[in-house]
Amino acid sequence: QKEVEQDPGPLSVPEGAIVSLNCTYSNSAFQYFMWYRQYSRKGPELLMYTYSSGNKEDGRFTAQVDKSSKYISLFIRDSQPSDSATYLCAMRVRTGANNLFFGTGTRLTVIP
Amino acid sequence: EADIYQTPRYLVIGTGKKITLECSQTMGHDKMYWYQQDPGMELHLIHYSYGVNSTEKGDLSSESTVSRIRTEHFPLTLESARPSHTSQYLCASSDRSGEREGRDTQYFGPGTRLTVL
Numbered sequence: 576q577k578e579v580e581q582d583p584g585p586l587s588v589p590e591g592a593i594v595s596l597n598c599t600y601s602n603s604a605f606q607y608f609m610w611y612r613q614y615s616r617k618g619p620e621l622l623m624y625t626y627s628s629g630n631k632e633d634g635r636f637t638a639q640v641d642k643s644s645k646y647i648s649l650f651i652r653d654s655q656p657s658d659s660a661t662y663l664c665a666m667r668v669r670t671g672a673n674n675l676f677f678g679t680g681t682r683l684t685v686i687p
Numbered sequence: 688e689a690d691i692y693q694t695p696r697y698l699v700i701g702t703g704k705k706i707t708l709e710c711s712q713t714m715g716h717d718k719m720y721w722y723q724q725d726p727g728m729e730l731h732l733i734h735y736s737y738g739v740n741s742t743e744k745g746d747l748s749s750e751s752t753v754s755r756i757r758t759e760h761f762p763l764t765l766e767s768a769r770p771s772h773t774s775q776y777l778c779a780s781s782d783r784s785g786e787r788e789g790r791d792t793q794y795f796g797p798g799t800r801l802t803v804l
Contacts, residue, residue: 583727609792618693618777618795619730663730673720674746675793677729 578602581664581678590687594651598664598678601645605666605676608640610649613661613680622662623649654685690714693778693796700768701804708763708799710778717783719761720793723747724775736761737783768803775800 581598588594596610607626611619623638625631631638639648647666651658661680691712700706712719721734722745732745736755750772751765761780765772779793 577729579729611795616696616798616800618691618779618797621792621794624792665730673718673735673743674732675730679727679729 576601578676579664579666579678582681583679585682585684587684587686588654590654590656590685592654592685594654594658594683594685596649596651596662596664596681596683598647598666599645600647600666600676602668602676603642603645604668606669607667608638608647609665609675610636610638611663611665613663615660619663656685656687659684691778691780691794691796693776693799695799696797697800697802699802699804702767702769704768706765706768706801708776708778708801710761710763710796711759712761712778712780712794712796713759714780714782714794715758716780716794717758718781719755720779720781721745721751721753721761721763722777722779722795723749724777724798730777734763768801770803773801773803 579600610623612622613619625638628640628642635652637650661682663680664678665675694709717738719736722730724730731747733747733749734753736742742753777798778796781793
C-alpha cells in the first residue's frame with residue numbers, strides 16, 4: 576500500500592468553479608502537510624503548508640487536514656485558467672525529516 | 688520565487704556517456720535534495736545533503752552519485768548513462784535553521800529532463 580494516495584484525474588472544470596483536490600494517507604504519524612503546484616515542464620512550487628489538523632486559507636486557496644480520517648484537501652475558489660497545473664500533496668512526520676512523501680499528483684485544467 | 692537553478696533543462700544522450708546534472712541555490716540553505724520524477728508516479732528522494740561534505744542516499748536506490756563541496760552547489764553524476772536512467776530529476780533545498788519553527792519547507796528547481804537513448 577502506498578503511503579499517500581491521490582486521484583490522478585485529469586480534472587477539467589469551467590472558469591470560476593470551486594475545485595476540490597484530495598489525498599488520503601496511511602501513516603498516522605504524519606504531522607506536516609503541503610500542497611505543491613507544478614506547471615508543465617517546471618519544478619513543484621509550494622502553495623500551502625499546514626501543521627496537524629485544521630484549516631488554513633490563503634487567498635483563493637484553502638487547505639484542510641483531517642487527521643482522524645487521514646484525509647487532506649485543497650480547495651480552489653473562483654478557479655482561473657492560470658490554475659491549470661498538476662497539484663501534488665506531500666507530507667512528513669516531523670520538521671527536519673528529509674523524506675517528503677508525495678502523492679502522484681492531480682492534473683487540473685480550468686477551461687475559460 | 689525560490690532561487691534554485693538546474694542545468695541543463697533538457698539532455699538527450701547516448702548510452703554509456705558520463706553526465707553531470709548541475710544544481711545551485713542562492714538562498715544559503717544548508718540542506719539540498721535530489722528527487723526523481725516519472726510520469727504518473729510520485730517523487731522519490733534519491734540523495735540528500737545536510738551541508739558541505741555531507742551526502743546521504745535517499746529511499747529510492749540510484750546509480751547516481753552526488754557531491755557537496757560548496758553550500759550552494761549540489762551536482763549529480765551518472766558515470767555511465769543507461770536508458771533506465773531516463774527520467775525527470777528535481778533538485779530542492781531547505782533552510783535547516785527553520786526546522787524548529789516548521790519553516791524548513793523544500794523549494795524546488797525547474798528540473799532536468801534526461802533522456803538516454
